Amino acid sequence: MSKSKLTRRALLGSAAAAGGLAAFAGPWKHNRVWAAGTDKPIKIGITSDASGQYANSGASDRRGMLMAISEANAKGGVLGRKIETTHIDTETTPATGSRVAERLISREDCGFLVGAVSSGVANAISQVAQRNGVIYLNTNSSSPTESGKNCHRVKFVWDGNGTNFAKAAVRNSIDAYGGKVLLLTNDYVWGHDTAKATRTLIDQYGGEVLDEILIPQGTRDFSAALLKIQQTNPDVVAAAVGGDDQIALRQQVAQLGMGSKPAWINNQQDWPDVYGLPLDNLFGVFGTTWYYGLDLPGVKEFVERYQTMYPDTSMRVPGNVFYNGYMATRELLAAIERAGSTNNIAIIKQLEGHVMAAADRMQHDDAVIDPITHQVQQTIYLATANDEPRNEQDMFKILTQSSPQDVRDEASLGSCKLESYDDTPSFDA
């Protein structure tokens, strides 16, 4: 009887076959695994707009992310690994957003995606991100659906949304100016969702919507809409018009001297959209999550760091878009550090429900990443044009501040259905 002998070659062959079989038959949800070598940089894909309606805000968003990454790298990186970035222009176009996300994940091996201003683009990116299990930070888009029906386990929303801003503004305006409201709505997802939220609040506070004028994206001449507003004669115009459209609208309203009558609620005002405009363009009240003139500890140093890092930027002080880009990225890196791993599920768990101290965020209230909707619940400020500016950057006057509880978007709690952890592909970045 011959005795079988286990040779080294046979052993290696068996091990290779077993390994191959295991890889083939392994759990399909773990479909992408990157080697988590400690010397390998952590790659973040930046998905911000560099062209189209939100090109200017996209640049500001990007600067915020890069400052957070630069500061982390200066301290030795995260988990001892350097952070690298790749940016591809999402062109303020949802279809491009999808393509960019696919490319950053599959060809550039990015383990995280950060950035958005347009809600349509953010939604497109997040669908690709969820399919691949890649954590995606929606830094600056503020459609309520982003943390409502379009929420995802991998997506975290950092800006206040249309409902938060409307809650801060609508009641005050109806009380002060009257209840006949005309809605001026950008004809895309953010505009519609914001208008819907505003409508609900107007009904709730006893107001009446006289009409809604839809503004197609890319509109440059608002004279027809402005004539229609005059013919309708509302007490308040609730505008949800963003980006370059809003800039053109502001200039044309200012030219007609219609900034004070009727009263205007401009749901949210992104800093890059108004920076450098004459003060009479900044009519009405509007919401924001942060202002460089807030009298809070750390704000002055934050502005100085911005000015040191970006000495040649025409925008001499950071605004809300920069702030959101910075805070989102900084918190992502902190979550990786807390998780002690780059496993996406471990990091998601670190982000969910995470409380951020008011002092760290340079806001008036502690903020929390809602574990149900993944939206950051934070202080919302109501502002208007500053009629007594200290310098040419001092454009806003903060009127009121609302705590996260007062402006909470209750509707999204019911409409957001996050995918389970098991249904989210898991990997180490």
Place this chain on the structure above:
Amino acid sequence: MMELVPHIINGLTLGLLFALIALGFTLIVGVMEVINLAHGSLFALGAYFALATLGGGWFGSTEFGVWWLSLPIGMRYVFALVVGPLLAAGAGMIIELCLRPTYGKAPLYGLLLTFGAALVVEELIRLIWGTGEQSLTVPQAINGAFLMGGLIFSKYKFFAAGFALLAIGGVWFFLERTPYGAIIKAGSHDSEMVRALGYDLSKLRLLVFGFGASLAGLAGIILTPIWGLRPHVGLDVVIPAFLIIVIGGVGSFWGAVLAAVLVGLSVGITGAYAPAWSMMSMYLLLIAIVGVRSRGLLGRKSALEN
């Protein structure tokens, strides 16, 4: 019905502004058969040159700069209206020099070159003036609003429409009533014959491109106080300009003016009654007109139609 009147007036003023945008574009297409995709960038460049002139950006804080800023804004504005288009014309001429190797080749070469030029100009604007929003100040006399029929209208928009009318008249006069205009028109009709008659065709093309570019720059100065000024503002211009010359008939001066007024009216009126369709109405107008009359409203009959 009375409610419609202000919207018709608004549509007409908007149409005249569209005509101003399309003038330089149609001139270059008509004479040189080049679709100048850099038209929008030249529009933006004219406005930025005017901005630098108006605000004294050229001179910095020199003694001359301080003196310049002490001049009344009306005077500086008039100067900017001359300097901006002239410098845009210079930029246009440089593009034409680059275009020369593409003459006689497939139209795609010219198209790609002007597309590349548009990107270069836009990037240069970003480098020089930054990415942020700028504001082109206009004299107080033409700023503000006035009441008509109980409604507020913008003084500046009427000034701009009046200026567009003057520009249209001026270009028509130049093309129809001066010997230079006759040469340009002859060049568009039969360039070889013009050359045979002893005219320098290269110089003619250079001047036509420069003239078209100066009109783009002029349109930029007039329109950006309404639309806002940012490096990519030119993108807002190319599509309406292209639509207008196709609707009007490629190369037809009055066709372009008529098409611009129709586009203005359709955008203005739908903007009031079906605002979600206001941008789409331009395209629907294009489909309706080109579907019935493929050479546009006043376009020349092609050889195939004879």
